[in-house]
Amino acid sequence: MMFLEFFIWGIWFVTMGTYLVKNLHATGVQNATAYATQALGAIIAPTFIGLIADKYFSAQKVLAVLHIIGAILMYCASKATDFSNFYIFLLLYMLIYMPTLALVNTVSFKQMLNPNKEFPLVRVFGTIGWIIAGLLIGWLGWEQSGSLVLTFTTAAVASLILGLLAFSLPDTPPAKRGQKISLGDVFGLEALGLLKKRSFLVFFLASLSICIPLAFYYNFTNPFLNEIGVKKAAAIQSIAQFSELAFMIAMPFLLIKFGIKKILAMGMLGWGVRYILFAFGNAEAGYWMLLGGIIVHGICYDFFFVAGQIYTDNLAGEHYKNAAQSLITLATYGVGMFIGYTVSGPIVDHYQTSASIHNWQNIWLIPAGIAVVVLILFLLLFKDKAPANNSGTDSIAPISA
Template identity: 65%
Template sequence: MTPTIRFKLSLMMFLEFFIWGAWFVTLGTYLLKNLNTTATQVGAAFLTQSIGAIVAPFIIGLIADRFFSAQKILGVLHLLGAALLWLASSAADFSAFYPYILSYMIVYMPTLALVNSISFRQMKNPQKEFANVRVLGTLGWIIAGLTIGWLNWEQNGSLVLTFRMAAGASALLGLFSFTLPPTPPIKKEGKSSVGQLLGLEAIGLLKNRSYLIFFLASVAICVPLSFYYGFTNPFLNEVGMKSAAGVQSLGQVSEVLFMLLIPVFFVRLGVKKMLAIGMLAWVVRYLFFAYGDGNSSYWMLIAGIVLHGICYDFFFVTGQIYTDNLAGEQSKSAAQGFITLATYGVGMLIGSLLSGQIVDAYKTTADLHDWQTIWLIPAGIAAAVLAVFLLLFKDQNVPAKAEEISLAEANVRVEV
């Protein structure tokens, strides 16, 4: 890549994830405090991500892969997204807010695949070049959180500005996208079936008993994951953490550091131990949240946030590598799409519905919750998934050499 193209792709990644991080982390707090919703409604708002993840393959497969250049579709989607975010910020109640945020996630989720597609098409050696570009996305998410904390929007009740900040960034990326390198669709012979568009051609992997166990564990572990995304920020604000959104960005810092160590750990530990450590980290994280507070046990809250790197990288990134190693050459992309559809689509959808109802069930007063009990529930779910996984999963694959394991091969999308 030329320096100009590298700069454009890096800025694209920065804005892509700055937009998401600018409103998504504090969404639960905004809904509970500004729109006076129930936790069940918060869960419903977060499941729009799952709906977007399910719809995204259709948009990419039916439109981007066949008819229009990826950078133009990216521009149009982000311009639409800017308008929807701005409208969401003007909604007076949840019934008015929900249609806007649902429409927005259906528009936004396909852009996650588009930015990767645009990047890969411009790179001569994605295995070496992609990580350096993609890391700017995580930096964008971190900067968004630090900005919210620095401006003190959580404490002064100004979280509506997060949507307007995200809308401005989305409009900027929408216009900027039309200056990105041309990425025309690759002509394919024949028509793709619905199953191919959704990556269902990779369903044959489930014939492998160990992969089936991993697949089911991936769906199940996304249930406690939904608790983290939906209610960590409201929880931290309720227990008195200052600039909670900024502090939460430590999770992304941890994620980057542990991702760099994945090749070393993968070779030394193998698939089963890596996945198990990732799930164990979920259990420990929620125990820290259950027993941490804003006073003497404040360190537990910080430790729970920092564990995000192990939680995500050791399970999801290792799982992506495991999936890639088992999939045939013709179905690697389909396999990644299939596992993403199952986790961020089905798993997160179930978790979003369940988490909201549980948080509502343990509401003690108008503004307070029994967070200890709430966090012990996802801890228990994660522990049960871990126990079944350790009992049934058999690691029959020899770990790859360190130099063979790369972010590009794993088709990694950092879960910020």
């Protein structure tokens, strides 16, 4: 289940930007608009899960139905001949895919006696699924042959398989059947009181802000690598997931050694370093810089987002734990990413020098600058000195690869 869940996402998401540019002749703004469907899905997902899946239907059945519908939508997207039609199918798909990320976790946790120890061993297969997707694209040469449309048909087939498989998963009945659930519960609004704490407020705003440069990575790295002549770019990008996996395993030890503030700061610094390496790297003598920008993904993602989940878990306490995590997810994967996708498209179009050439150095220096500014403000304003503890290790379950 976990392998297919993230294989489905990874097989098309990484290379979609390249597909849109080469096959549908999309602009930078259109490219960013397509990726923004992820953020819209993240905003809608809590409503779907909180008001429907948690209250009325078993999680595995909802998961099955969503993935079967998703298979149909993804196949339709593969047949779209212009961006407008493609976008409609993609938007509908992401609105129903994003809730499945929470559903696979729900199904997993329900079957485990000790989720703290057992879940990471299951979740790692999601990362493996993402890695295999990238390696498959590179091995089959879909980027070089102009066959990236096959990524969407492959996702459709995998989604259908997971949809059918989900019916055979152990029963996971709705956890809040018969209970009254408000929108405040769904979006974690009861945790807003935590914003009165200066440390959490600074962390909250930094989390939202750092997602703006993050969006540049997701929607333009693959087009960038292909444009400058990197071979099998999707396969090369899968190195990022190996890095993510390694640092995720090391996270509990690193938190004890460095403390939460230094770990969060290193995560933000990682984004600045990544984009500087991209800005000055190339497919020849500067190839090592491109690899460095990809390898640093483990620090960029785990040191901020995973560590941030742990920090939120420890600070919120038992009563507000779920609400606080929902609030952070809404701010980052929802609002923050949506802003990032919205601003990145016009910037990339502004630095387009010809029909298929961009001034990538200027493009990458902009998110690098944003990350550095966020880092400086965080270091100046974040004063929390409470040591990280092990009570939050159950939060090591990032939403996406």
